[in-house]
Amino acid sequence: MAAVSLLVSALLLLSPAAAELQRVQHAPKDDGSLTVLAVGDWGRGGQFNQTLVAEQMGVVGEKVSADFIISTGDNFYDDGLSGDNDTAFFKASFTDIYTADSLQKPWYIVLGNHDYTGDALAQQSAAIREVDSRWTSVNKSFIVEAEIVDFFLVDTSPFVLKYWNESKFDWRNVAPRDTYIANLVEDLEDALTESKATWKIVVGHHPISSGCEHGNTTELREHLLPVLKTHGVDMYLNGHDHCLQRISSVDSPVEFVTSGGGSKAWAGKFKPTSDKMEFLYDGQGFLSMHLTAAEANFVFYDVAGTVLHTWGLTKSAAAIIVS
Ligand SMILES: *[C@@H]1O[C@H](CO)[C@@H](O)[C@H](O)[C@H]1NC(C)=O
Ligand SMILES: *[C@@H]1O[C@H](CO)[C@@H](O)[C@H](O)[C@H]1NC(C)=O
Numbered sequence: 001m002a003a004v005s006l007l008v009s010a011l012l013l014l015s016p017a018a019a020e021l022q023r024v025q026h027a028p029k030d031d032g033s034l035t036v037l038a039v040g041d042w043g044r045g046g047q048f049n050q051t052l053v054a055e056q057m058g059v060v061g062e063k064v065s066a067d068f069i070i071s072t073g074d075n076f077y078d079d080g081l082s083g084d085n086d087t088a089f090f091k092a093s094f095t096d097i098y099t100a101d102s103l104q105k106p107w108y109i110v111l112g113n114h115d116y117t118g119d120a121l122a123q124q125s126a127a128i129r130e131v132d133s134r135w136t137s138v139n140k141s142f143i144v145e146a147e148i149v150d151f152f153l154v155d156t157s158p159f160v161l162k163y164w165n166e167s168k169f170d171w172r173n174v175a176p177r178d179t180y181i182a183n184l185v186e187d188l189e190d191a192l193t194e195s196k197a198t199w200k201i202v203v204g205h206h207p208i209s210s211g212c213e214h215g216n217t218t219e220l221r222e223h224l225l226p227v228l229k230t231h232g233v234d235m236y237l238n239g240h241d242h243c244l245q246r247i248s249s250v251d252s253p254v255e256f257v258t259s260g261g262g263s264k265a266w267a268g269k270f271k272p273t274s275d276k277m278e279f280l281y282d283g284q285g286f287l288s289m290h291l292t293a294a295e296a297n298f299v300f301y302d303v304a305g306t307v308l309h310t311w312g313l314t315k316s317a318a319a320i321i322v323s
């Protein structure tokens with residue numbers, strides 16, 4: 001056994017692919033709990049009710065005392081930022097919209113496909129962060145460690161094969177696809193293996209399972225889902241579909257949660273999923289999550305701040321790692 005694991009670590013050391021995902025530490029509250037809001041598919045200069053959703057995020061963020069915000073991607077429509085000098089649009093769609101005191105917290109960012117049809121590197125640039133220091137996009141994939149929970153932010157656009165046939169995508173630092181996704185999956189597996197957090201939540205833009213307009217993403221079911229299942233991931237959180245939904249996996253504890261209601265919604269189109277649909281709302285809104293070592297509670301809110309759906313998960317005492 002020891003010999004085998006020695007051999008495995010030797011191979012890992014030799015592998016040129018083995019990089020480590022960057023990490024950001026975010027301390028939980030003094031009582032060890034953490035409250036996070038999640039919104040996706042939003043940046044439209046306030047249009048399509050982006051402003052109303054933002055206002056209600058501010059109200060709820062105040063009430064629940066949000067520690068930080070996660071964006072599930074498609075941050076700027078239609079074609080991301082055009083460069084790290086595209087600061088006026090950045091301000092008009094982010095800084096000037098999410099103005100509430102309660103939202104003046106770090107925003108941890110993944111990119112969506114719409115961010116990739118502009119300058120996909122601009123959102124990680126120092127110039128953009130200088131405009132608004134909340135903006136935290138340290139790399140296209142990275143980990144937010146908050147003691148009781150680790151959020152693994154994963155860049156999912158490169159997985160989607162059909163995008164590679166389109167000329168608009170900015171694949172700098174990504175191409176070739178196969179190497180990029182193989183390295184990313186390996187880095188994620190390493191990070192999940194090392195993670196000592198009670199809760200493990202993986203965040204990407206594209207859904208693994210969805211009953212809304214776009215439906216499931218075959219490439220993620222193939223490459224990402226097996227990793228989530230074998231490493232005890234509690235939840236996969238995404239945007240892309242402009243709806244709010246919660247789906248249970250039929251053969252694992254992973255829950256699939258979509259928070260993609262940050263602006264334009266009401267697509268009125270649906271796809272079948274063979275997983276178990278627990279809740280689906282085809283309109284605007286956002287998610288809040290409250291985590292402690294023993295419990296995680298989730299709430300979906302609509303554009304008016306009305307509670308649409310709540311649910312909870314618990315950890316058995318045995319599963320809680322006391323550090
Ligand atoms: C914005 O929200 C209001 C409800 O507050 C709704 O009547 C309206 O249709 C929504 N607009 C869009 C573009 O979704
Ligand atoms: C950003 O810089 C490029 C190159 O100098 C220029 O072509 C473009 O118009 C600038 N964009 C903005 C929004 O200022």
Ligand SMILES: *[C@@H]1O[C@H](CO)[C@@H](O)[C@H](O)[C@H]1NC(C)=O
Nearest residue numbers: 019020021022139140141184
């Ligand atoms: C950012 O991520 C890429 C690929 O995932 C990696 O090659 C690069 O080293 C990372 N950057 C840093 C500063 O770690």
Ligand SMILES: *[C@@H]1O[C@H](CO)[C@@H](O)[C@H](O)[C@H]1NC(C)=O
Nearest residue numbers: 159160161162163164165166
């Ligand atoms: C990409 O384009 C090629 C050539 O037109 C086609 O054969 C292939 O099916 C396309 N792949 C996807 C995923 O759209």
Ligand SMILES: *[C@@H]1O[C@H](CO)[C@@H](O)[C@H](O)[C@H]1NC(C)=O
Nearest residue numbers: 209215216271272273274275
């Ligand atoms: C994935 O989507 C396809 C097309 O909508 C659907 O037929 C299939 O049942 C879905 N698969 C799962 C596992 O949900």
